[in-house]
Amino acid sequence: MQLTSITAQLRRIVVAAGLALGALLALAGPAAAHASLVCATPPNGAVLAAEPRQLTLRFSEPVTLALSSVRVIGPDGRRVDSGPLRGADSGGGAATVAMALSAEERPGTFVLNWRATAADDGHTTTGTLTFSVGAPSRTIAAGGAERSDPVTDAVLNLAVWLGFAGLAALVGYAAIRLYCLPPGAPTELRWPATLGWTALLAGTLLQLFSYGPATQGESLAHLADRNLLAATLPTDEGKVLVARILLLALTAAAGGPLLRRSVPGGIAAVALTLLLALTWSETSHAAEGTLVPIALLVTTLHVAAMAVWAGGLLTLAVLLQRGSSAPLLTTTARFSRLAFGAVGLLVVTGLYQAFRELGSPAALTGTPYGRLLLAKAGVLLAVLAVAAVGRSRLSRRDTLPSRAVLLELAGATVLLVITVLLIGSAPAGR
Template identity: 65%
Template sequence: MPLTTLRRLLLAALLAVVALLGTAGPAAAHAGLVTATPSDGAVLADEPRQVRMEFSEPVTLRLSSIRVIAPDGRRVDAGPPLAAGTTLTVPLAPGGPQGTYVIDWRVSAVDDGHTTAGAVVFSVGAPSRNAALGGAGEDRLTDAVQDLAVWLGLAGLASLVGCAAIRLCCLPVDAPPGAADLRWPLSAGWSALLAGTVLQLFAYGPATQGESLAHLADRSLLSATLASHQGQMLVARILLLALIAAVGAVVLRRGPVGTVSAALLTLLLALTWAQTSHAADGSLVPLALAVTTVHVAAMAVWAGGLLTLVALAARGVELPAIAGRFSRLALGAVALLAVTGGYQAVREVSGPAALTGTAYGRLLLAKACVLAVVLAAAALTRRRLAARASTPGRALLVELGGVTLILVLTVLLLATAPARPSGGTVGGPEATPAATVGR
């Protein structure tokens, strides 16, 4: 690569890092409900003219909604919410019946795009039955597609990055043609990452609003997504993939220039995940973003490297020399995963009780247990390869299967509110934030 081209690539990467880091919002928690008027459980003599809800941080108005459901099941909100700072208000149609009303709310935080949802209940005259007492509506299929898109993107990133790492750092100079030709897994990883990102871009809006998959092509929701921080990071990821497609052949050339360029592009891609993760809010946001970026990149190197080894083994390529080099690379990646994952756990979990008492804590424990099993399988694989065993395949497949499960648990963690103090959500059980969506 000519020196001028290298300088331009490094300058573009540096500018991209500054731009992505510069979009980090101020330290904050997810948008929790602070106060509601009428308040949860209130019994009023007369029907209110409006509902007023104050949240712990600014929300994206076009991806937030408030529905007020009367005792007879009719919606009595008379227009879209209006925003003033962190407060949303919605007018109510006059002439509603007496009884219990349910306010279903869903809001998306400006900083990281996470969605919180819940319900507040009040009564006019006297309490009554209301079929909407189940809380804010969600479409499980849309949420599942959203999670699938996130997983597909992470799997594609791992395949792309891990395969590149094997090619640049682990293949012997005299590697046979079957080992050196890694275009298929590289292309598959790039394609999976692009497909997952595009699917996430279209599914994010409907998921924030609890809408069905029929709204994937809703132009108003897509427009709102593109204007949000989440959408901007997804677009940035697509642009990075276009850059990789343009310069990929040069980056994958063996040597320091290719290795450094591939590392920079990997960190930039990982940063787009960090910007839409729990790292984008809370305390010490810049540090958390850097830690999460390294965590995602290390995961990609380890998981994708394993996938590449399995692909090479399926071709009948002798693995000991390649796997020996990858073992040293994987050891560094796992060490980074342990350190960065430990920091994330301390930051996102308020204390030991939250590990077993919250959904986020339990998922984190499950991820740690699976990681322990995977590391045990990895140790077995390395011993067999060191002994030049002819078929280390089973242990390698167990290791890869475990890493796949870790990616699934990672997606669930991204879609779950962290176990740290939020913005002081008010109300009873129905008013507690539900799952967060939109990674």
């Protein structure tokens, strides 16, 4: 495939992506929901003759009891909930939970603050209810369930981004070495793979320890809280993060053979890449709603394509900056073809995800999630424009301009940041 042909096809991807997005928005239906409150006993705003001994909340899907909470504030401003949150948790969470109240008579208005962490994708939702005994009264406390620690939330987002960046550096280096470097080319450059593996491990560990405090709105002082860590490990999030660490150990043990240019090594590298990418799918919005197996496959391919493209850009930028002895013209030409396929896969899988997560066309501009999707699409189009210019220059000179590669890499970095924000946001219809 000629480089001029690749440039023309990049332009076609931009046009096709816009047309496909419009068609998908026109066909978009309702999206599935997070763990939202379905009903409560007593119901919100109820006025009761006597104080209940127990409160019951029913959610739209199972929640993890150890990472969910119910706090009830009485008319005098004191907490009146008693004992742990209870529910029929069979290992996959409980959709109906109950909280006992202390045995005292307190006429007036009670405020119930709840936090629920979904058992499937690990996202936390919050809410506030009120009920009164005898007659309504002035409330002393409200909205406590909405509390969060911005520093802890930022650290959790940083951990997710660090994991993405590490996966990209590791996979992109392997793609350049196994596919783009000509046979017999020098392969003395190894530190991008080491850096990627280390960043991926560090990000995963940080995510594992900060997840519990973030779901509970706690500060970083609780980062090493053994109770929160013990509550995190049995959840889907905890199991997936532990599986990712084991995959990283396997990658380290088999690193040498994986990077040798051979059919078994290439197959093993692709398999490990897809398994690592699957660990993001399992804790994303793909893990809930309809057609979950298809959504998991699509998200896995989306993450893997991102890693090949963004990580390959990093390794190529290092080669260009170092003036490596590797034959850069052949390497950049092969990477152009590889990047073209990866970006095409990114567009197709991204459009499917948008179709699945948007509840309606109006949600694209009317919700934070939809606006983040628009921002991601805009950045991707800008990066594709930069890539098209860079590839057109490649056909007229010896190597791809390093400035164009750095601009592409900067755009890919911004896309990763937006992706992290999307993971932490409720989809438009939820």
